[in-house]
Amino acid sequence: MKLKDKLWLWGQTEGSHHIDDAFGLPAKSRMSPMEGAYYFGIKNMCRVVMRGLPALPFDQDAMVLDTMDNVVWSIVGDSSCGLVDYTREIARLAKIYTNISGAIMDDVFRDSRLAHFTPEVISGYKKTLKERAGRELPVWAVVYTNELLENRRPYLAACDTLVMWTWKSEDLVKLEDNLAKLKALAPDKKIYVGCYMWDYGNKCEMSEEKMQLQLDTYYKWLKEEKVEGIVFGSNCCADLGLKASDMVRDFVRIHGDEEI
Numbered sequence: 005m006k007l008k009d010k011l012w013l014w015g016q017t018e019g020s021h022h023i024d025d026a027f028g029l030p031a032k033s034r035m036s037p038m039e040g041a042y043y044f045g046i047k048n049m050c051r052v053v054m055r056g057l058p059a060l061p062f063d064q065d066a067m068v069l070d071t072m073d074n075v076v077w078s079i080v081g082d083s084s085c086g087l088v089d090y091t092r093e094i095a096r097l098a099k100i101y102t103n104i105s106g107a108i109m110d111d112v113f114r115d116s117r118l119a120h121f122t123p124e125v126i127s128g129y130k131k132t133l134k135e136r137a138g139r140e141l142p143v144w145a146v147v148y149t150n151e152l153l154e155n156r157r158p159y160l161a162a163c164d165t166l167v168m169w170t171w172k173s174e175d176l177v178k179l180e181d182n183l184a185k186l187k188a189l190a191p192d193k194k195i196y197v198g199c200y201m202w203d204y205g206n207k208c209e210m211s212e213e214k215m216q217l218q219l220d221t222y223y224k225w226l227k228e229e230k231v232e233g234i235v236f237g238s239n240c241c242a243d244l245g246l247k248a249s250d251m252v253r254d255f256v257r258i259h260g261d262e263e264i
Contacts, residue, residue: 040239
């Protein structure tokens, strides 16, 4: 297996990060998820609903993404999507597109959403996916480093795969400690790490130093088999002339064909 087989793109509808200027991005991105995957040379994607986009049905996006090696689709979108779940839609598409290899939930471990997205609800999603798709579809979930708390343990246990994200760049110095925390809370789960190219928590550009820290740390973890892969976020800031975007392209070009 090559290292690039472990790389994923966090794919969201073009322009969805700019609807209300919530993240302070310097311009409006026009790059689609598929264009982002091609731009970076990445063949796996988490296709995530944000601000209700894409709208149902998802057939057009699923058709376009049929060239990807793996696609993990939203069953729960970002927090702006409320309590909507897309489980039946993803199960329907998984019967058509065999490269749909899982389902993902975004922002479900926030305090404001814990009461609804309970371990029982998550287990129900897994059951519905299997029954309606006719095959196992692992359930992934986003977990931010500020959510690595004891009361999240049963929620994490209900998932199959976790993607750890660091919202504010100043917390990247705690990467080793936070990975250890997550492994202690969810010892039997597959873990991916999210790599932001924009400092969303501080609404500013990711410094070259912090970007290099992420790339170096995650590369080391991949080589040591501490994590399953890296998820780069995202196409919605990749065409804005950011140095971090160039650094990701260089990382894929330099390391992508290494055997791992």
